Amino acid sequence: MFTGIVEELGTVSAIDDLTDAIRLRIAADVVLEGTGLGDSIAVNGCCLTVVSIEGRTWTADVMRESLDKTSLGTVRVGDRVNLERAVTADKRLGGHIVQGHVDGVGSIGRRTPSEHWTVVEIAVPPALTRYVVEKGSITIDGISLTVVDVTDTSLTVSLIPETLARTTLGFREAGDAVNLEVDVIAKHVEKLALPYLSQKEN
Incomplete structure (x- = not known):
């Protein structure tokens, strides 16, 4: 389980094609502290298992199912990704309950900047909008955010400079x-x- 509070931006250092899966190598610092083989790290909101650690780089295998249902199939070497270790029992739940199980893929729409925040519109698959309510929680690329507005096809969130x-x-x-x-x-x-x-109804 995660909280949706991103701990650091990692960098994809290598991608190995395994035909029906990929092996993702990510350079990181913070999330490797206290992390061992078999532990979970969320990558852009996808819960992945650590299969190896070499220096400041860790590796995860991503199955075809995850590649088909998430945006991880589009990552490239050099991309920066949001990283969060699984929550521990003594940690503050700063965001909300996040499983790291992606429900669907949306896309960035309009960005409306202002002096102190930026409003971002996200296109959402229609099947998911029934679970989204104004002032409710949503996880976008592993980030716990509060919904500002929601329609049948999109939602908006306001991002403070720290999140940006x-x-x-x-x-x-x-x-x-x-x-x-x-x-x-x-x-x-x-x-x-x-x-x-x-x-x-009957």
């Missing part, structure tokens, strides 16, 4: 793909309520 400086959203451009994870509590509530709602 410390995450990939500081340099993402219109059309760039981003990983989205909606609030898992909303999905559980929907599943539990559907049988009851179906009975009410």
Whole structure:
């Protein structure tokens, strides 16, 4: 489990093609502190398992399923990525409950800068917008953010200078793909309520 508070920007140093998967090598500093083989690190919001550590570089294998369902299939050597270690029981939950299980891929729309923040519009797959509410939480590329507005096809978030400086959203451009994870509590509530709602309709 994660909190959506990005710890550092890592850099993709190598990508090995394994035919039905890729081996992703990422240079990092902060997230390697106290990290061992088998630990989880979120990369742009995708929970990956550490399979090797060599100096300041760690490696993860990314399966075809993850490549097909997330933006990790589009990363290139030299790309910077958001990194977060799995939360520990004694850590403050600064963001919200994030699983690192991507629900869909959106894309960056308009960026509207102002003196103290930047409003960014994100195109969202229609199947996911029912889980998004104004002032609710959304995870974008592994970043826990508060939704400002939501429509049937998009949402907006306001980004403070700290978020712009410390995450990939500081340099993402219109059309760039981003990983989205909606609030898992909303999905559980929907599943539990559907049988009851179906009975009410009959």
